[in-house]
Amino acid sequence: MTFLTGWGRTAPTPAQVVRPRTTEELAKLLADRPRRGLIARGLGRSYGDAAQNAGGVVVDCADLDLGWSLDQESGTVTASAGTSLHDLMSALVPRGWFVPVTPGTRYVTVGGAVAADIHGKNHHVDSSFGAHVTSLTLATADGSIRVLTPGDRLFWATVGGMGLTGVILSATFTCVPVETSRFKVDVEQARNLDHVIELMAEGDHRYRYTVAWIDLLATGAHTGRAVLTRGNHALREDVRSAAPLAYAPRPLLTTPPWVPNGLLNRWTLRAFNEAWYHKSPRVRRGVIQSLTTFFHPLDGVRDWNRLYGSRGLLQYQFAVPDEGLETLRRIVARLSAHGVASFLTVLKRFGPGTPGHLSFPMPGWTLALDIPAGVPGLDRLLTLFDEWVAAAGGRLYLAKDSRMSAETLRATYPRLGEWREIRSSVDPDGVFRSDLARRLGL
Amino acid sequence: MKNALGAVDSVLLLGGRSEIGLAVVELLVKRGARRIVLAVRGETDAPDLKALGAEVHVVDFDAARPESHGDVVRTAVDLVGDLDVVISAFGVLGDQAVYERDPVSAAHAVAVNFGGQVSVCLHVAERLREQRHGTLIVLSSVAGVRVRKANYVYGSTKAGLDGFAQGLGDALHGSGANVMVVRPGFVRGRMTAGMPPAPMATTPGEVAAAVVAGLREGKETVWAPAVLAPVFALMRVLPRAVWRRMPR
Structure with missing residues (x-):
């Protein structure tokens, strides 16, 4: 067990941290149905308890590196969830492309960017990260790997879903052409x-x-x-x-x-x-x-x-x-x-x-x-x-x-009920769990 | 789950008639706790926690029947899920003179104050160890820090409980769960009605405030009032010949 916190370093809880190297290893973890659930973690930049799971399993996605690829013509990038925006930018910018959204730090992963539907200084023009994602792969509780597009309800339950619909494996998104860095x-x-x-x-x-x-x-x-x-x-x-x-x-x-x-x-x-x-x-x-x-x-x-x-x-x-x-x-x-x-x-x-x-x-x-x-x-x-x-x-x-509080969440996210319905249809036993989910009754 | 500022959601009170226990629960509810289980033998006279926005469950609990304690904890978990805070607050004070006349009643007090606490706290600890978070608050007493001739039966049960709770806290160290030992002084209330208050007397509300503050700071020991910590550091080293002359 390892004590984990978010970036704010408050309310630490211990979890069993595992680093699967392949999707097969991940599928095996899911098949084990850990008693206190499982949640994916990227670079730990969420301030609170979103990527903590007291007594349960935390999947560190860093080794689940399926790499990334750029289509130089269209600026479309497909990156594994564990890829950091830091690594992506270092490779993309010299090739004349820029990530569609960057938050105040480069040290976030693609998986985290999707799960939190992150925003940056360009939100008023370009919206959030999810708006640029054209497809996702998600490992769900039943062990299957689903390819999701913006036409799917599960896609939008996953974008901003704080990792509670499954483990995001990769995302495809469109980049912005730039002439300079x-x-x-x-x-x-x-x-x-x-x-x-x-x-x-x-x-x-x-x-x-x-x-x-x-x-x-x-x-x-x-x-x-x-x-x-x-x-x-x-x-x-x-x-x-x-x-x-x-x-x-x-x-x-x-x-x-x-x-x-x-x-x-x-x-x-x-x-x-x-x-x-x-x-x-x-x-x-x-x-x-x-x-x-x-x-x-x-x-x-x-x-x-x-x-x-x-x-x-x-x-x-x-x-x-x-x-x-x-x-x-x-x-x-x-x-x-x-x-x-x-x-x-x-x-x-x-x-x-x-x-x-x-x-x-x-x-x-x-x-x-x-x-x-x-x-x-x-x-x-x-x-x-x-x-x-x-x-x-x-x-x-x-x-x-x-x-x-859970009450504030209910009062301010009007589509919470709809999200819960989708989530319980893909994860009826609540395999995906985090301290945030427990605290807010997600 | 405890949040970044130490507020909690679910609370189990063992001893649903304890004035201090209920004062702690009420304060936790005012600070955001929403799922409450009161484990009590017979009726509770809890303040209106529902009016404060909490969901309240009452579970039958007999401290003198340790064989039922596992079920009490399991039922609480079934009702509210993970236990963020458990307050073990039950106990009887009794009368030293009666204990001396009727040793069976003394043995019964020991079974409740010490045996019952040990049994139920072990069940709670097992659950907290599994969930890897949560705080068990054990209500000890200064009476157990150094036992006085005026109430040595009650005092010795608290001395046993205090030692047990410290040991349990150390056993849980590193698990994510923890134990807080609370040592109030003389508390004005139902338990002490009719007794002349000792120096540095306190109230259930003041003890609760100290407990909730300690919870936020992750303290292992809370004295209420705080001044009792240095006072009892001194009391503990008083020569026996002086100590036994303590009037009460």
């Missing part, structure tokens, strides 16, 4: 939350990738001040380089194994936020940035989650529809008044969602914040936000969640 970026400061909302609502359509970093520790007239970063793939003529498609990322720093609790507190973060806000230009257009600087600045620090100390961190990410903008304002005002120290608070506009029953994104807005788990009063504050978000017709992201 760089991005042409506009950076501007917004003096408060209303200002950043206005800038995003009015200008986001001109950019494929947009995100706003919010300073939650600013108060008064500056509440919700932000640095808005928006960009597009740089074209060949934008880049003065002999190798416009060159891309070789590497981590620069490693977090020491032991960090005192409370290192990231209100005061250190206020200093950081102050510096971050003021070092950014008021307005600067056409900056050429590398892929890593633009998308994955945190990947430059290996194991940055350890900065939060032994108590770990949690991420609170909610989405609200456009009509729920007032809820977003109330939450930011309350967080700011409460002085909750959040290192990275990110605001983003969402475009259309996918038909995934448990897929998170919905047209509107999403706010994500990282919070040290030891902050006093956090439970009560976030439970209050849950109620506000539910009342606004919004929801929380399962891949980030480590604390919501």
Whole structure:
């Protein structure tokens, strides 16, 4: 048994971790019907307990490497579930292709990207990962391997289904052609939350990738001040380089194994936020940035989650529809008044969602914040936000969640009943189980 | 499952009439617990947990019949699935003078307070070991930390229970499940009605608050109030000649 946690390093539970090398080995595991079920795990970037299974089996898909292939003509990629977006990008970008969606880290697997129906800075234009998937292979509870396409109900129960319909073996998806590995970026400061909302609502359509970093520790007239970063793939003529498609990322720093609790507190973060806000230009257009600087600045620090100390961190990410903008304002005002120290608070506009029953994104807005788990009063504050978000017709992201209640889930995912029906038809005995599923009664 | 902030979903209370046990359950329900099993002999006088949003099951439980304890735990699991928290809170205080006059009643108190606890906690531990998560909260007492002449029958049952619970906690270490030993001081309530309160007396509500805070922090031992930890560190090393002069 090995103790596992998510990226937030909270609520560890032991499980038997197995690494099947072939689909036959996986089929044998399923045929054994482990008493406490089985769940697949990729690179463990879900913040909460999605890839934990107390007393049961956790299938680490890293060795189940069936490789990947690219059709250079169409940009169609078929990759095994254990392939990381890091490996894919390293191979695809020099060939002139870019993954359809990347989250804030490259260290996620294709299987995880499908199971969480991940989104990135381009959601308002390109939707989430599942929207680009044209077919999936899934090992189901009966031991069979099914090929699914967007016409199948099981396809959409699997996209965003948090691994509870089966073990995803591979996915085929369409990539985006690029002329360079760089991005042409506009950076501007917004003096408060209303200002950043206005800038995003009015200008986001001109950019494929947009995100706003919010300073939650600013108060008064500056509440919700932000640095808005928006960009597009740089074209060949934008880049003065002999190798416009060159891309070789590497981590620069490693977090020491032991960090005192409370290192990231209100005061250190206020200093950081102050510096971050003021070092950014008021307005600067056409900056050429590398892929890593633009998308994955945190990947430059290996194991940055350890900065939060032994108590770990949690991420609170909610989405609200456009009509729920007032809820977003109330939450930011309350967080700011409460002085909750959040290192990275990110605001983003969402475009259309996918038909995934448990897929998170919905047209509107999403706010994500990282919070040290030891902050006093956090439970009560976030439970209050849950109620506000539910009342606004919004929801929380399962891949980030480590604390919501089963009631909140039921109130905010209207298609949960339909998903359960499909799931029980393919997995009547509940072979696929995770701590997240137990906690939320999924 | 326990969430990232220490809130739990399912709770089994062994001793459904224990004031401290019910106070802990009520507080856990207020913090999000939704599936509750009260194991009790006869009627429970539980607060209205349903009004707080919880689903409540009542299971017949006789601490003095260890042969039935396995079924009690199995029934609870059938009703609510994995047990996130189990509170073993039953016990009788009794009267030292009566125990001295009627040794059979003393033996009965030992069978409930110690024998019954050992039996049911072993069944709970087996389940927690299988599910690889969950916390067993055992209500010990400062009376068992150093036994006094004024209540040495009750005190010795708690001393036995405390030692058992610590050993069980160590046996479960590394399994994902754990044991929390709770050592309250004098608790004002039904059990102590009519007795003059000892110094540093507390209430069931205060003990519950300390237990729930300890649960969130993953503590192995909770003293209620917390000041009893240093106080009893001192009490334990008092010379016997001084200790036996303790008035009560």
